[in-house]
Amino acid sequence: MPAAPDRFPAGSPCWADLTSSDPARAREFYAGLLGWDTVDLGRASGHYLHFRHNGDVVAGMMQNSPETTFPDFWTVYLASDDAGATAGSAAAAGGQVLLDPARALDQGTVAVLGDPTGAAIGVWQPDTLRGFARIDETRAPVWYELMTNNYPAALEFYRNVFGWETAVLSDTSEFRYSTLQSNGRPVAGVMDAAEGLPEDIPSHWEIYFGHADIDAAAEQAEQLGGSVLSVPEDSDYGRMVQLADPTGAAFWLMAAPEA
Template sequence: VEDAAATAAAAEANGGHVVVPAMEVMDLGAMAVLADAGGAGVGVWQPGRHRGFEVIAETGAPTWFELHTRDYEASVAFYRDVFGWDTHVASDVPEFRYTTLGEGDDALAGVMDAAAMLPEGVPGRWSIYFGVDDADATLAQAVELGGSITRPAEATPFGRLAELGDPTGTAFKIIQP
């Protein structure tokens, strides 16, 4: 973001709240931690000497970010209004409501209506997808290193997808194109 403090103020003005106020991180940049309109945590980074992500959409790097939220409409509006992202409705049927933040190859992330999946009172959460060359080999290596498989690899229109947890239980997803 261009200004972490201004983004935090915009979050509060659009139904979110500040968890950790904007603060300088040496000369590297500034950060803030927010909760969006659906309660999901989101960090913001204002680059200084450290730009942030330099590799994306490659093997071993983040390839996609996805928000699962009980408050779909408020969450989509939050990211559109706070970050100025264009939104594109990918699906709007009762069984599957999904909006991308950006369109086509310019999409940054997706927002999924998870009201039927998340229990009442559970805030939304972001998932991160990492690109891998071989989903099955990656799952085997993760288990060897103390991780756990929460959803085995399966074929999807986007590639072989799996969900796992690191040794502390933090969930993430992998995708093999």
């Protein structure tokens, strides 16, 4: 079973969490769909939860404030050696600092940035929590993707702020896509979605989790109160489906070998 690296290289996806208006319902949904259990980090954390699979941490969850108008959503975090410096670089590169760097107990330092195309991206400077304990298998994160309405600006921002090395996968008017390379392998993607994103949906990051049976998972998600946002389909990278949990937070499942 693929364990996560001892240290995530700076700029690579290392964590993800769900902001949910109904954490209790979310716990039931992800337990049923992905077999996750949860651990509450206590009052000092605002009752932040860790999702776990077989005892290994694979994601987090926090309460969506009733005062906000934001729908429930998943956030992807990129590793940083210095969250404060990364936030400063983001502001200088035309981004926004949506959440100033702050300590998260003894686990690390967190920040949230807005890139120049409108997508929110988290920053994680690890301490006792390096990030995901497992990746690239069923019931764990397997891929991360930025859907952007300004492809050139997005690539420039992430190269400048996070030191990305990127590789062009396709550069046609029908499909323009680059990947982030880490240790010689792709770990995230950027898609030119200018023609595909509806006007009311801004640029955003998406997360994929592994599952052994995509079609069965789509049916199960509906039985658990979620919804299927795109029908299961085959791709060059395996079968996949986009789902939403019972309160509307969207994510993908992608075929992966059983852990």
